[in-house]
Amino acid sequence: MRESKLGLRTDRHLSVAGLQSMIDNGDLDTVIVCFTDMQGRLQGKRMHAAYFRDHVLAHGSEGCNYLLAVDVDMNTVDGYAVSSWERGYGDMIFSLDTDTLRLLPHQPGAAMVQCDLTWLDGSPVAQSPRTILKNQLEQVAERGYTALAGTELEFMIFDTSYADAWQSGFHDLRPAVPYNGDYSILAGSKVEPLLREIRNAMYGAGMNVESAKGECNLGQQEIGFLYADALTTADNHVVYKNAAKEIAARRGQSITFMAKYDEREGNSCHIHLSLRDRDGKPVFGNGQRTELYDRFIAGVLATMPDFTLLYAPNVNSYKRFADGSFAPTKIGWGYDNRTCAVRLVGDGLSARLENRVPGGDVNPYLALAAMLAGGLYGVDHELELPAETTGNAYDADLPTVPQTLARARDAFTRSALTRKLLGDPVVDHYTNMADVELAAFNATVTDWERRRSFERM
Known part of the structure; x- marks a missing residue:
């Protein structure tokens, strides 16, 4: 289960080992993988915990790059260099920041991890709000x-x-x-x-x-x-x-x-x-x-x-x-x-x-x-x-x-x-x-x- 270790943001955050233990013990069934979009909203996926442990934890996930090029109604709109019909609306990588691992007490059985956005070659998406702050x-x-x-x-x-x-x-x-x-x-x-x-x-x-x-x-x-x-x-x-x-x-x-x-x-x-x-x-x-x-x-x-x-x-x-x-x-x-x-x-x-x-x-x-x-x-x-x-x-x-x-x-x-x-x-x-x-x-x-x-x- 969870244990407080040097490096955790607080003693209530999850370490990677603590997350894996909770998944192994059946205490977690869902992991939300998400990032913050231009409008300040969380976007991402809800994953089965075992799949997350076995296939996502080590490598991250992916999502359409239009998520940084839509309006509040999620309409695809013109004018963005990073994403368009001409560019084919390809993927970007949800790169997990395991420092953000946390339980969500209001959603029993669920944990969350927040992500940075990178392109497929590993370079950061410069227009991502989190990248802008980190710079x-x-x-x-x-x-x-x-x-x-x-x-x-x-x-x-x-x-x-x-x-x-x-x-x-x-x-x-x-x-x-x-x-x-x-x-x-x-x-x-x-x-x-x-x-x-x-x-x-x-x-x-x-x-x-x-x-x-x-x-x-x-x-x-x-x-x-x-x-x-x-x-x-x-x-x-x-x-x-x-x-x-x-x-x-x-x-x-x-x-x-x-x-x-x-x-x-x-x-x-x-x-x-x-x-x-x-x-x-x-x-x-x-x-x-x-x-x-x-x-x-x-x-x-x-x-x-x-x-x-x-x-x-x-x-x-x-x-x-x-x-x-x-x-x-x-x-x-x-x-x-x-x-x-x-x-x-x-x-x-x-x-x-x-x-x-x-x-x-x-x-x-x-x-x-x-x-x-x-x-x-x-x-x-x-x-x-x-x-x-x-x-x-x-x-x-x-x-x-x-x-x-x-x-x-x-x-x-x-x-x-x-x-x-x-x-x-x-x-x-x-x-x-x-x-x-x-x-x-x-x-x-x-x-x-x-x-x-x-x-x-």
Whole structure:
């Protein structure tokens, strides 16, 4: 069975030997082999455990390369260099990262392993979100640092099943809490059976769960997890997001992480980031900010317009950016100031920056890669940190966060900096993702248009 060994991410993760033992003993019958796609979703296969042990564990598996070239509806769309009808929609390899082996307590008898994507010759798929983050982590390591991160992912709970929500056209859904339950223990009690099941399942899946708390919108909650190295945090983020939906669905409820569900507060995903040196000591400050920290923050701020597409990847993402909404509209920084795009918190080992731009729809690999690329750019080029924003950043004379997907797309694709830091193949790939999203939205007739125009226009 499982045993804690040096090298496991937590004592609840599975070693290869532990996995094999559980399969041999009949304790596992299913292994999910998966990767994270452009949209931040888990894609892959459910395999019989014995087949996985005998035929996949040593070599990985394979899947169609169109999985990195489709829209949310899984339509094959034009414009991607990696996958097309002309290229024949061939395979890519799901290369197992056995560090990610974990049980899934909410799916008895099941384990999961996450994968990197490679081509048939073994070369990495540059456009894979996990590869993009790992490339930036290599840059961090070359400078003698380790990146630690945490993501604060908000969601809304409905006492309406996913099937009923779909059937109703997502109208008249029933929020699990009918009022603002921010920090309310009473409001949290209304959804505690679901929250408790998610917390305990994720703890059993190897994550270090902190707490759950109410948020401002109706039925809105957040479950927090202890920070970890940036890759582990991104891996855990996508597993948790998928599992939370599965657990809610089993209870006849539904969860949405969309950035802006209605006209009230949106779902954020604040991302916390810090660096440590090879001895595990903080490099951002211990009592006062270091020069490196200033330059890192300056880099994140300077590159924010160019990288907003990776922080806010969908049309809906930009509905969240509104004055007085706790979602930032101005690109500035401040100490413990929730009106700024970048908020500085903590001291010593806890000194970190919080990027408040991403919403609940963010792909964590891409957002963390952008933050690291921007921060290192600031360090390498000795950028000067602008003056701190005190008071209300919404009213400050500061650059603005791009307000539409189209503007963010243009800034991303036209930027010499994004192309230098990420490479042309990555920039072109995610530019096309934005183009596909924009074309789909521009071709859609919305309920808002029908209400305004059906009779009165």
